[in-house]
Amino acid sequence: MDKNEFHVAIIGGGLVGALNAVYFASRGWRVTVYEMREDIRTTKIAGGRSINLALSVRGISALETAGVGRGLLDTLIPMKGRMLHLGKTGRLTSQNYGYFGEAINSVDRKLVNQHLLSMAEKNLKVTLKFQQEILSIDYDKKILSFKQADGKIVKAAADLIVGADGAFSRVRRELMRVTRMNFSQNYIEHAYVELSMPSSASGEYVMDPNHLHIWPRQSFMMIALPNIDKSFTVTVFMPWANFDAIKTEANLLEFFETYFADAIPLIGKELLVKDFFKNPKGSLMSIKCKPYHYKSSCVIIGDAAHAMVPFYGQGMNCGFEDCLVLDEILTKHIGARGSVETMRPSAEKLALALEEYSATRNPDAEAICDLAMDNYIEMRSSVTKLGYKVKKSIEGFMHRLLPKTVIPLYTMVSFSRIPYSKALTISKSRTILYDRIGKVFGYGVTFAGLVVGGVVWIKYGGGLKRIHGFFMR
């Protein structure tokens, strides 16, 4: 270990660990990434399953600031709204996510991970080590011990240890020994299974690729996201009890006939049965903890700090934004990337930076964990309710009138970098705003005005562009 260099050990070479390696190397720091699994760029994932994620503004900002957007952002498939498959026939209804054409973007998890590892490795300051299982960490001496693929135990030293090792983080577990960490993990009663929906015989998408497809069935749901190979990845979310009740091929087909009939020909019966029974059923949990750091020795980011249920599509985005926020705070305390002073930060300043990161990032991470939990009900049930549609219309109507004053919650979360906690607070106080308007104009008049505005907007859909143009330009 070169004493003149500042050494960082990043535990975990997944999405967030790899991106953070890029950020840290650009400070002139020597970065070693220790990943437990094999190199995802050279191994085949069993069955070639592709898990897709929705990349939105926070994630894109973090990638672009790190200068690693190119080559990745071209592979995105924009999804401008939800496509609801309603009733037995699967009648289609589109609900836009944004009010000015904004979209979230379907992207392949493996592809993003491979890209980021390669981008990290391009930097001579970065070394990637695979099949390194972290065993223990001495945070005061800053010594780590790993078990290698050959079973050999090796030790390593670092000036700073970054835990990007996911929801079951061992770095966090070790951190709990030296800090008074508040911690919670909560499983929901629902689980998921992934299925594939192949491209058509002619190699085309079998559904509109520019939507996130949802089959909302109140107490459970199915969704589908497009892949670049023209297939879709389908995920069924429902209570464990429902999974337990589907024991035979006949059970499964009856269940699909009843709830997702239109999807059967698109997936194909044979593949449906094979995938459903073969693929693992995953549990869903939320993890919160605090603090995220220990002195100047350690910080945890991504799922290691805040695992969330997948229903707001923000897990990856939040993890990427962690890297960006940490970078911004480091810049404030120890100088900008590329500057001379940042290359060997003092322990005092680094500790201050990590403390600020812990204190400011925690409420944001906890807010998105809560929002993600709430959004499951929205996706599987609320989207089909009239009350929801009216509320959305009112919000959309006001957003178009006052685009910087009234911003819908979904827009704040997915299409802005407004801190998650602020988005949550604003959304909660929205009812207060309505209340204030009500007090001035009278509740009846205000409500009627908003409803009429909303209904007009629902009714004349496309016509609104004109109204929008009229008001906005």
Add this chain to the structure above:
Amino acid sequence: MDKNEFHVAIIGGGLVGALNAVYFASRGWRVTVYEMREDIRTTKIAGGRSINLALSVRGISALETAGVGRGLLDTLIPMKGRMLHLGKTGRLTSQNYGYFGEAINSVDRKLVNQHLLSMAEKNLKVTLKFQQEILSIDYDKKILSFKQADGKIVKAAADLIVGADGAFSRVRRELMRVTRMNFSQNYIEHAYVELSMPSSASGEYVMDPNHLHIWPRQSFMMIALPNIDKSFTVTVFMPWANFDAIKTEANLLEFFETYFADAIPLIGKELLVKDFFKNPKGSLMSIKCKPYHYKSSCVIIGDAAHAMVPFYGQGMNCGFEDCLVLDEILTKHIGARGSVETMRPSAEKLALALEEYSATRNPDAEAICDLAMDNYIEMRSSVTKLGYKVKKSIEGFMHRLLPKTVIPLYTMVSFSRIPYSKALTISKSRTILYDRIGKVFGYGVTFAGLVVGGVVWIKYGGGLKRIHGFFMR
């Protein structure tokens, strides 16, 4: 291992583990208690510190039902109320806990533990093993592995594994690998240190022994509980920051002169300084989790399932009541203690019993965790406020009028076996009750009536016995 016997491994020979061994042995089960430390009956605790606890109705019920009260209940020192030490001079004010002379009881932790271990060992079905550190558990094969004092790793088998191994339970940690356990741990920003207040030169108590003494100082507090050797154990609770600020003897004495002046001569300057700096500062945390069991293999009880802050004096009582509740549920599903059918329970029935225990005990344990957290503010601050005293008076007044209808929260928690969660719900709905009365009699009249009743009661203190007699008999 005798195949004809039902074997239980209890991990942890503390208060709750030892009591549970008595309960289980009386079902005709073969019980082995594995304790990590040495035998508390033969080792000297460093410095001879005595930690005291407050035993109340739930704990006493559990001891008596197990038939282990005798020899222990004689050593109790009843504390019928709080003795507040107010202002710089330590002006004394007594506040009774009960309204009919009920008391909580100061008892020595070590003494209780020693007594319960000896009672357990009297039963030939119980084996106590010390210096056995649990390493891992295979819950499906029901195999445990331990590290002994000589460093040797040994394995053991059991039909049922009971985790009574405290807040940092390894049984719980292992349980998290096989169940989807919801879990939270929360540290509060306050810490504690214990001091001793010796008996007088003539060997007498230096303060009234039949009170729990409190020096409430709003943001922090000191308390003292009597010991049978005529000394008191004193505990200072305050934020970590306050501990950090007391660096020198002069700092400490100035702090005590300002806030606890009347205690200085009672403790003695020299001992105060010695204890304060020598004794460890302890952190305070709350742990909740769910479920408490796994199939018919494992159940966790006591602090392993629900660690709480000490401010309601219910940690031990709740743990003891766990044993009693578990016993009641086992009786329901697999027969009474002493019956033939309980000796070799079927896995199915046992699993049902553990599932019911988990489901019913969890809300009660979480309720007392929450109540304990809230009670810190009551002890250190509310007790000095007029509003609190008026509220208490009203509640006490109504309790005396309608002793089975309006029961104060403290009475429900400490002097009854009303489930904790029910006590919490009733206490919350009390305001609703007042509201209903208000609707009938008019709020003004009801409030005035209650206040006058309360004030009369405060004012004429002792005179109330007459009123009580008048109304009650």
